[in-house]
Amino acid sequence: MLACTTTNIGVGVILLGTLQFLASLLVTERLKTSLQKEHSHFLEKLKWDLKVREQAVKVAEYLSLIREMNTSPNTAEFDYQKLNQLSWELALWLPEKIYKEMVLSIKNPTPEVNELTTIISIRKLLLEKNSGNLTADDIAHHGVDIGKKSQS
Secondary structure, rough: OOHHHHHHHHHHHHHHHHHHHHHHHHHHHHHHHHHHHHHHHHHHHHHHHHHEEEEEEHHHHHHHHHHHHOOOOHHHOOOOHHHHHHHHHHHHHHOOHHHHHHHHHHHHHOOOHHHHHHHHHHHHHHHHHHHHOHHHOOOOOOOOOOOOOOOO
């Protein structure tokens, strides 16, 4: 009778050990899958952030070229193909409201809508809650006679 009880205990210990092993495998696999999913989401966010920053560079380049073209005495030297390419790429990427603001800031700039206010709008799009309170007046920009003191 003692042998039967020992055998039952032995089988029970083996079954319990097997159950514990399988449970640990299940937990390990779930944790591994969860970490892989989290890692995948993180990488996708990094890729998106990189793409967003590349587009921001295009906006800055485009607006800078437009400003230079508008203030240059010889606009024939400008690469209009490059300007069109940048404009069309931005039309494909930027939200409609911001793209229209950018075009309006080029066609008919006003104190309310100009290149710098467009930069602020794009900054808010890119940085969202981290965009801060930067205004168009806070952005440095350069051109002929900008910053010169009037001598009266």
